[in-house]
Amino acid sequence: SQELEQSPQSLIVQEGKNLTINCTSSKTLYGLYWYKQKYGEGLIFLMMLQKGGEEKSHEKITAKLDEKKQQSSLHITASQPSHAGIYLCGADILWNGDAGGTSYGKLTFGQGTILTVHP
């Protein structure tokens, strides 16, 4: 979706290295969701961010949402082969683009980042 840009499109890292995936929206977000997908399977929920400046961590994965609620990053510390997969950001975009807008809950996704971790 052109409304949501995700970068990089692919990433190859050595086990133990840190990495960051970015997600940028052209519109203000009601919420930003990070998912992981194995090829040919459904999406696994990682984290949800709704407040400007919010940061959440789970195990070695940290996600942040900027104050303007238009950019998010996903950071993996000390990557492992089990982190390999496709990472997708999904945005719940405010309907009329302002703080008083309505969210219908549908998600707009970026193209995804294919992460490969070499042991």
Add this chain to the structure above:
Amino acid sequence: DTGVSQDPRHKITKRGQNVTFRCDPISEHNRLYWYRQTLGQGPEFLTYFQNEAQLEKSRLLSDRFSAERPKGSFSTLEIQRTEQGDSAMYLCASSSSYTEQFFGPGTRLTVL
């Protein structure tokens, strides 16, 4: 909590045939979504139900596509007169209001 389930997991059909997919959401979730995902792309929104009411449909959803959610429980997505361009992974997700969406394993459709 058994999660979101979808049936079938794979469907191969010939062009022009009709197909129907089923989604069983997490039981207490009132919102149900259908998405379509093609290779190398993120999922694209198709349609959304709140309880039994279909509240939004994407422009991607042509007249050949129809979705139902009778009684606000399971949902079906039917594609009539399938075309090769319909080949994709069809994903179902459910949620409570304003919470994260939980996705099913998807139904992979191949139209020959």
